[in-house]
Amino acid sequence: MGSPAKVLNGDTKERILAAAEKLFAEEGFARTSLRGITVEAGVNVAAVHYHFGSKEALLEALFARRAAPMNAERLAKLNDLEAASSGDVPPLEALIEAFIAPSFRMLEELDPAGPPASQLIARFFSEPEEIVQRLMREQFSDVGARYLATFTRALPDVGPREVAWRFEFMVAVLTHLLAGMHLIDVVPGATPGPADQPETIRHAVQFLAAGFRAPSKGAA
C-alpha cells in the first residue's frame, strides 16, 4: 500500500496530456484553463508547470506527440512505394493515399469514439501564427519536402511550380476533412458524409488525382 486512494493511476504526465487533448478539442486552447485540465486529470495545478513549464509548452508537447508518429508513417509508406516501383515513379493515386491516410489513422486513435477529436486540429490552426508556423515547420517540413519532390517527378508534364500549388490544394482538402468541417452541414441535407474513413479517402483520392493531372495551361 503505497498511496492507495490518492492517485488512481500512474503517470501524471500522461494523464495531463490526455486531459488537455480532450479539453483543447472541446473548448479550444484559449478557452481552456489549466485549472480545468488538472481537475479533469485528477492532478494538481502545479503539476502542469512542473512537467511542462507553461501552458504553451503543453500545447507543443501535445502536438509533437501526435504529429511525429504520423509523419514517420508517411515517410515509411513513401519508402515502401519507392522500393516497390524500383527506380520508376510510384503511381499518383498511391502517393496521394500514402500522404493522406496516416492523418486519418491518427485521428482514429486519437479518439475512437467519434468526431470531437477532429475539432482539435481545427483549433490548432487558429493559435497565434508564430506558434503554428514554428510547430508546422518542425514537424512537417521534411515529409513535405520529400513528398513534394516525388509528386514533381510523378508529374513531369505539369511543372514544379504548378505542382506546388496543387500540393497545397491537397493539403487544403486534407485539413478540411481532418477538422471535420465537411460535417457542418451548411446546405441542409446536402452533406456528403458522414462516411467511413475508407470511403472518404477514396473520394478524396479520386478528386485530387484528377486535379493533379489537370493540363497545365499557362496564362493566355
Added chain:
Amino acid sequence: MGSPAKVLNGDTKERILAAAEKLFAEEGFARTSLRGITVEAGVNVAAVHYHFGSKEALLEALFARRAAPMNAERLAKLNDLEAASSGDVPPLEALIEAFIAPSFRMLEELDPAGPPASQLIARFFSEPEEIVQRLMREQFSDVGARYLATFTRALPDVGPREVAWRFEFMVAVLTHLLAGMHLIDVVPGATPGPADQPETIRHAVQFLAAGFRAPSKGAA
C-alpha cells in the same frame, strides 16, 4: 465646434467594428479583449455593450457585415451565368470562378494592404462550433444550395452524392486560400505564392475543374 478634440470621427459603431475586425484578425477572438478594441477605436469600453450587447454579438455583427454582400455577389454572378447560357448549363469553369471570386474580392476590400486580414477567416472557424455552425448556416445555406444544384446539373455523369463531396473539396481549397494557410511555407522555399489574386484563382479553377470532372468510379 461641437466636440472638437474628443471624438475625431463620427460613427462610434463603425469604428468599433473596424477595430474589432483588425484585432480579431491579428490576435484571434478569445485573445482579443474589449479593452483592446475600444482603445484601438478610441472609444470607451461601455460603448461596445451599448451598441452590440456583448462580445459575442459583436462577432456576429462583424461576420454578417462581410458575408452578406459577398454572397449577394455570388448569387448575382450565378444569375448572370444562367441568363447568359439561356436554358443550358453554364460552363463548369465559370461556375467555379463565380463561386470563389467574391471571397477574394471581399478579402481585398477588407484589407487592401495585405495578408493579415486573411487570418480573420481562419480565426473564425475555430470559434465554438455552435456559433460557427449557426452563422455559417444563416449566411451560406441559400447560396450553397443554389450552387450545388447547378453543379449537379452541370455534371450529369458524376452523380449527386459525388458532386456534393467535390463541392466540399472546393470549399476546402477556398477556405484554405482565404485563411492564408498557403503562405505558411511549411516546406522551405517551396511555397507556390505569394501570387496576385487573378493568378491564384486561375490555379485553383484549373485544379478544381479537373477534380469535378474526374470519372466517378464506384467501389470495387
Added chain:
DNA sequence: GTCTATAACGGGATAGAC
C-alpha cells in the same frame, strides 16, 4: 449616447512545505 469607476470573477504562475 458617451463617459468614469468599480464590481465580481477567473486566469497563469510561483513559493515553499511535504
Added chain:
DNA sequence: GTCTATCCCGTTATAGAC
C-alpha cells in the same frame, strides 16, 4: 514529484454621472 496557498494580473460587465 506532488501538494496548498497565494500573488498579481486582466477580463467582462454594469451602475450611475454627465
